[in-house]
């Protein structure tokens with residue numbers, strides 16, 4: 001039984017990236033995905049847009065749906081101010097195991113809480129389990145057919161406040177049509193599309209940034 005792609009990605013990080021240096025972890029993963037094996041990280045081009053949204057918002061409480069190998073977890077957590085927290089939800093234990101080690105290698109354990117389980121079950125428990133009031137920022141990058149139900153769940157559980165920013169990956173490729181339809185037509189959100197490319201390719205993709213109006 002050979003290694004998996006996430007395990008090979010982790011091995012590259014532990015071999016080439018500097019411990020405690022998030023930027024070198026990000027650069028190593030981008031190099032691995034561009035020159036060795038493509039993987040579904042948000043990537044460097046869309047990652048720069050993610051960085052600018054997080055930097056502008058300076059969130060003290062953030063949620064990520066879909067950790068995968070922890071690439072965007074590291075991108076977000078490295079920009080968070082002291083005392084702030086990123087909760088990231090991952091369904092697949094093997095991916096979670098890799099992501100924990102990538103996050104640790106970047107030295108970001110104190111800013112990140114990785115929780116294993118399906119978002120649909122965990123979102124209603126956020127307040128009681130993690131003492132969350134509301135999220136300032138939510139990054140959606142998990143199963144594309146979960147973007148809409150989980151957004152509605154976040155609304156229903158009172159986890160969004162006036163000004164909360166939702167940033168959704170892959171709204172073009174693979175695409176999240178039901179989510180886009182809802183969020184762009186809802187009077188409760190102000191949305192904007194950031195045109196970009198599918199990670200490590202020339203295919204069009206983009207991020208949808210939506211501000212909850214309360």
Ligand SMILES: O=C(NC/C=C/[C@H]1O[C@@H](Sc2ccncc2)[C@H](O)[C@@H]1O)c1cc([N+](=O)[O-])cc(O)c1O
Pocket residue numbers: 040041042065066067068069089090091092095117118119120141142143144146169170173174198199
């Ligand atoms: O399918 C994609 N992403 C799905 C990601 C899913 C991630 O989230 C959980 S699912 C989960 C986590 C938490 N709660 C419930 C479910 C999976 O275990 C995986 O770690 C994708 C595909 C392409 N592509 O080009 O094909 C490009 C991308 O950028 C993508 O994000």
Ligand SMILES: [Mg+2]
Pocket residue numbers: 040041042141169170
């Ligand atoms: Mg994605």
